[in-house]
Amino acid sequence: MYGNDFTAPEEHSRATRVADPDEPASFTAVLAEDGRVEPRDEMPEGYRKTLVRQIAQHAHSEIIGMQPEGNWISRAPSLRRKAILMAKVQDEAGHGLYLYAAAETLGADRADLLDMLHDGRQKYSSIFNYPTLTWADVGAIGWLVDGAAIVNQVPLCRCSYGPYARAMVRVCKEESFHQRQGFEILHTLSHGTAAQKAMAQDAVNRYWWPSLMMFGPPDDDSPNSARSMGWGIKRFSNDDLRQRFVDMTVPQAEALGLTLPDPEIRWNEERGHYDFGEVDFTELFEVIKGNGPCNEERMAHKVAAHENGAWVREAASAYAAKRSARAEGAA
Amino acid sequence: MNDWPLWEVFVRSRRGLSHVHAGSLHAPDAELALRNARDLYTRRQEGVSIWVVRSAEIEASTPDERDSFFDPAADKIYRHPTFYDVPEGVQHL
Numbered sequence: 001m002y003g004n005d006f007t008a009p010e011e012h013s014r015a016t017r018v019a020d021p022d023e024p025a026s027f028t029a030v031l032a033e034d035g036r037v038e039p040r041d042e043m044p045e046g047y048r049k050t051l052v053r054q055i056a057q058h059a060h061s062e063i064i065g066m067q068p069e070g071n072w073i074s075r076a077p078s079l080r081r082k083a084i085l086m087a088k089v090q091d092e093a094g095h096g097l098y099l100y101a102a103a104e105t106l107g108a109d110r111a112d113l114l115d116m117l118h119d120g121r122q123k124y125s126s127i128f129n130y131p132t133l134t135w136a137d138v139g140a141i142g143w144l145v146d147g148a149a150i151v152n153q154v155p156l157c158r159c160s161y162g163p164y165a166r167a168m169v170r171v172c173k174e175e176s177f178h179q180r181q182g183f184e185i186l187h188t189l190s191h192g193t194a195a196q197k198a199m200a201q202d203a204v205n206r207y208w209w210p211s212l213m214m215f216g217p218p219d220d221d222s223p224n225s226a227r228s229m230g231w232g233i234k235r236f237s238n239d240d241l242r243q244r245f246v247d248m249t250v251p252q253a254e255a256l257g258l259t260l261p262d263p264e265i266r267w268n269e270e271r272g273h274y275d276f277g278e279v280d281f282t283e284l285f286e287v288i289k290g291n292g293p294c295n296e297e298r299m300a301h302k303v304a305a306h307e308n309g310a311w312v313r314e315a316a317s318a319y320a321a322k323r324s325a326r327a328e329g330a331a
Numbered sequence: 332m333n334d335w336p337l338w339e340v341f342v343r344s345r346r347g348l349s350h351v352h353a354g355s356l357h358a359p360d361a362e363l364a365l366r367n368a369r370d371l372y373t374r375r376q377e378g379v380s381i382w383v384v385r386s387a388e389i390e391a392s393t394p395d396e397r398d399s400f401f402d403p404a405a406d407k408i409y410r411h412p413t414f415y416d417v418p419e420g421v422q423h424l
Contacts, residue, residue, distance in 0.1 A: 101355045320359035
């Protein structure tokens with residue numbers, strides 16, 4: 001999920017470099033023919049840094065994203081739902097690991113990336129700073145949040161950096177199960193009792209706008225975008241992807257028998273797209289800066305899990321060292 | 332975790348095909364590398380066999396030398412069957 005790379009406006013780096021005059025010729029040639037850059041190729045430092053930041057943020061999002069859904073594993077309404085949810089949360093861990101591995105091909109160290117997450121130097125997707133208050137939220141996350149993530153991630157399968165693109169192919173294959181299971185949860189609730197339907201509607205009402213925010217700021221307020229598009233990291237602008245998501249989702253909401261909390265949504269014959277209301281990006285930037293409803297809880301849980309797991313990592317290392325010492329002794 | 336080495340994972344998707352690079356992971360030893368690889372790269376029956384190799388053990392050609400390294404093959408087009416003219420009408424050649 002969640003391959004976005006943006007920050008609140010005042011955190012934008014000053015350098016919005018469009019082209020590097022010192023760019024290696026081999027790099028220029030690869031991009032010119034829409035080829036793939038591979039780990040040991042020469043590449044501009046800015047390209048490498050941008051990728052490490054984006055891939056790390058993407059990885060962190062997968063890992064933090066386990067929390068809101070993990071919250072409902074013990075309370076899933078049936079064994080079937082519980083088994084599915086556990087498989088989904090396990091997939092998110094897997095996605096995080098594919099991505100950390102991709103970042104490491106650029107010379108980053110996973111332990112450093114985790115440190116940067118834990119001390120706040122690197123971010124994760126804003127969407128996970130919202131709480132999962134009801135079971136229906138698990139459905140809304142699968143349908144809307146994973147749906148938005150798919151729109152974001154499908155173009156990343158053609159990203160110019162080979163290892164990132166390959167990780168995305170794998171992630172996208174697995175993601176469609178996530179979206180469908182969310183849709184199914186909401187469909188079941190929506191066709192259940194009046195109270196169940198109201199619960200589904202409430203979840204959609206709360207997750208709709210934050211899902212639109214996942215695509216990042218509008219194009220004219222997204223200085224990193226143009227550079228990433230020039231490098232072939234990003235293929236479509238934030239606003240284009242957001243529009244694509246809205247166009248895809250409105251008819252699905254109708255099929256669910258649920259409404260989207262935006263009175264301005266209507267089909268625009270002339271544009272061939274759905275019009276929709278204005279997204280409140282001040283909320284997005286507040287959440288990114290740490291002022292969302294669950295920022296502190298998410299980070300506290302992540303850091304505690306990391307620290308409480310230290311003894312397991314140490315024990316495994318000690319065991320491996322002992323066995324390799326014994327093997328050397330025997331040889 | 333800092334000292335857990337990196338392993339490259341190769342997966343044979345089904346019998347009759349060769350192992351293909353799937354990605355990498357960290358693990359303290361080969362046994363756990365295999366188990367982690369199973370959980371990470373074959374959650375949907377993507378494989379019937381897994382190899383793990385310590386990344387540090389892999390020797391790779393360098394991209395800088397790509398041209399000179401692979402040059403010797405470039406001017407030997409006579410290694411390809413299409414190099415040869417076959418008289419019209421000749422079959423099974």
